[in-house]
Amino acid sequence: MTDPTQKALDFDYMNARILIDGKLVDSKSGKRYESLNPCDGTVLGTVPEGTKADVDAAVEAADRAQGAWAALPMRERGAYLRRLANALREHADAILDIEVRDTGNTIGEMRLDVANGANQLDYYAGLGFEIKGSTIPATPGNIHLTVREPYGVVGKIVPFNHPLMFATAKIAAPLIAGNTVVVKPAEQSPLSACYLAELCADIFPAGVVNIVTGLGAGAGDAIVRHPKVKRIGFIGSVETGMLIQRRAAEVAVKHISLELGGKNPMIVFPDAELDLAAAAAVKGMNFGWQGQSCGSTSRLFLHEDIHDRVLADVIARIEARKIGTPWDPTAQVGPINNKVQYDKVRNFVEVTLAEGGKLETGGERPEGSEFHPDGYWWKPTVFSGMRADMTLARKEVFGPLLAVFKWSDIDETIRIANSLEYGLSGSVWTQDIDKALKTAQKIDSGYIWVNGVGTHFPAVPFGGKKNSGTGNEESYGDLLSYTEEKAINIILK
Template identity: 60%
Template structure:
C-alpha cells in the first residue's frame, strides 16, 4: 500500500509541474476556458493525493458469526480494469478517476475521448516515468473500436464509463456477450433547479447561470439545465437571468477574460443547433442566444451564444432530453407537488438544486426528488470525498469518494474452522 501511495503522490507532483503544458493542450483540444480548466488540473492533483492517503482503508473485517470459528474478509483488486472517458473534462477524468483503481492495486486501460485525446498522452508520459510498466495504459481510438475492445476483453472484469445512456447500454451489451462484468456508469442529466418563493432571490439568480456551466459551454452532465421558478417570481427571474447571461463574454478560451468558448466538435455543435430549432418548433420562447455570435473572431469554429428559452413546458423535448450544450430552459410552477412532478418527469436523475429558506421544505423536497446528488441553496459544486453518482438513467455506482476505491476491489471471505 505504501509503495502505491508514494507512486501516486509522485504522479501528482509531476502532473502539477506540467500543469501549464496540460492547460495549453486542454484549451486547444476541448474549447473549455482556461480558468475552468485550472480547476480540472487542480482536481486531478488533489484526487491522486487523496486516494494515496486512503490506501489503508482497503481493509477487511472479522465477523463473529459462529462460536469457535473465525470468519474474515479481505479485499483484492480485479487485476486489469478499463475506463472510457468523455470529451468535456479529459485530464480530470483520465487522472483523477484512475487514482482509485490504481490505489486499489489494479492496472488500468484508459480510452480517452477521440475529440480531445491529447492531455491523456501527457498523463501517460508521466505514468511511464513513475509506475511499473503496464500499470497505466492509454489506448486512443474511436469508441466503436477501442472502446468496444475494452468492453469485450475477457480479462477486463471491471469497467467505468462516463458518457451517454445510449453508449452505456451498448457497453453493457458488449460486455455481457463475453462474461459477467462489474460496470459503473456516470451518465447524462436533465437536472432541475427549483426556486421557491421564499428563496434568497439574488443568490438564486446568480446560481441559475452558474449552474449551467457555461465555462464548459454547458457540456456538463451535472448542469442544472431546467430552471423551475415559482409563478410569483417567474417574470422577474426570466428578466434577471437573461441580463446575467448577456454578460457572459465569449472569446478565445486561452484568454483569462473569456467566460465561454466554442462547442467541442462539429457533431456536438449541430446537435445543439438542432435542439434550438426543436425548441422553437415546440413553442418555447427564445429570450436570448440561439445563434452564432457576431464578430470576425466567431466566423470559424463551432460557436453559439449562451441560449435561454422561457415558457418551456414539461412535455417539450427541450425539457426532457439532454442537450449537453449551453441551453437553459425556464419553466414555471405554482404548487410544490407540481414542481416535484416536473423534476421527476425525466429519465435522468443525476443532480438537483433546491432554493428556499425553509429547511424543512427543502428536506422534504430533497427526499422526494429521484436524483443522486442534491444541493440545497447551492449549485454546481462537487465536494471532495463526497460520493457522486446518479439515479435512473443517470448511472450506476458512486465515484469521488472511498466508495469509488472500494468498488475496484472484490471481497473474499475466509472461514477458519477452529
C-alpha cells in the same frame, strides 16, 4: 524512471503517442486521426488510432504488471499516485495549453480541472489503508473474516468535456486498490491524455498505466469486451452506457460503473435569496465549457411569484458573460467541443422554437471577426415558457441551452422533475429548512444541493439514479468498488 517534475516535456501535437507496457508507441496499424481546434476547425494535432490489437497489448501488459503492483506496500502505491499529482501541478501550464485548444473550455475553468485531478490522486493515495476486511461472529470458537482483493485489470473510458481531469482522477481509486488500468480517452479531445501518457511513462512501472487513443467502436469496444477486463468505469451518454452493458454481457459477467447523462432540475422557491439563486442558475449551467456537463442544472423551475424577476436577472448575467477564445483569461464562454455537438445544439434550438418555446437570449452564433466561421461558436441560450412535453424539457442537450419553467404547485413540479429517465443531480433554493429537506428527499436524483449548485465536495459520493448511472465516485465507496470481497472461514479444533 526519470522525474517528470524536473523537466518540461517536448510534446509534439502532430505526433502524439500512446502508452503501452511503459513505452510510448504508435498504433500497431500506423493509422492516426486528427484532433480539431473547435475555435476554427483546423487540425490541432494527430493521435494514434488504436484498435483491438493495441488494446490487447495494453491489457496483456496490465495483466502482467498487476501482481507485482498489488504486492507493493500500500504506502508505495500511494507514493506513485502523489508523484503523478505533483507532476500535474508542475506541468499545469503545458497541460492547460493543450486542453483549452483541444476542448474549447475556457482557461480559467480548466485550471480547476488540473487541480481537481491532482487533488483526487492525493485523496485516494491516502485512503488506501481503509481497504479493510471484517470479522463476523458467525459460529462460536471459529474465525470468520473477509478480505478485499483487486479485480486485476480495470478499463476506463472517459469523455471529451474534461479529458485530463477524468483521465487522472478516475484512475486513482483502481490503482491504489491494487489494480492496473487501461484508459481510452475521448476521441474528440485526446491530446491531453497523450501528454498524460508521457508523464505516466516516467512515473509508473511498465504496464501499470496504459493509455490507448482510438475510436469508440474500435479501442473502446475492445476494452469493454476483453475477457481479462473484469471491471469497467465509463463516463458519457446514456446510449453509450447501455451499449457498453450489452457488449460486455455478451462475453463475460463484469462489474460496470456508469456516470451518464442528466437533465437536472433547479427548483427556486419564492423565499429564496433571489440574487444568489440567479447567479447559481448561471453557474450551474457550466457555460465555461458551454454547458457540456452531465451535471448541468439545465431545467430551471421558478415559482410564479418570482419568475419574471429571477429570469430577467439570469438573462442579464448570461448576456454579460464574455465569449472569446478559450485561452483568453477573461473569456467566460468558448466554442462547443465538436461539430456533432454543435449541430445537435442548433437542432435543439430549431425544434424548441417550432414547439413554442420563447427564446429569451442567444439561439445563434456570436457576431465578430474573432469567431471563425468554421469554429463551433454558439451563444448561451435561454428558453422560457417551457412545457413538460417539449423536447428540450425531456432530453439532455449537453450544450448551452437552459430551459425555464414557471410553477405554482410544488407537488406537480416535483412530478415533472422526476418524470424523465435521468436522475443525476438536483438543486433546491429556499430559506425554509423543512421545505428544503422535504423537496430534496422527493427529488429522484443521486446528488442534491440545497442553496448550492455545481460543486463536488471531497469524499461525498457522486453518482446517478435511473438511467443516469450505476455506482458512485469520488468517495470511499468508489474505492471499495474496485475490490472484490472474499470470505475466509477458519474452523478451529
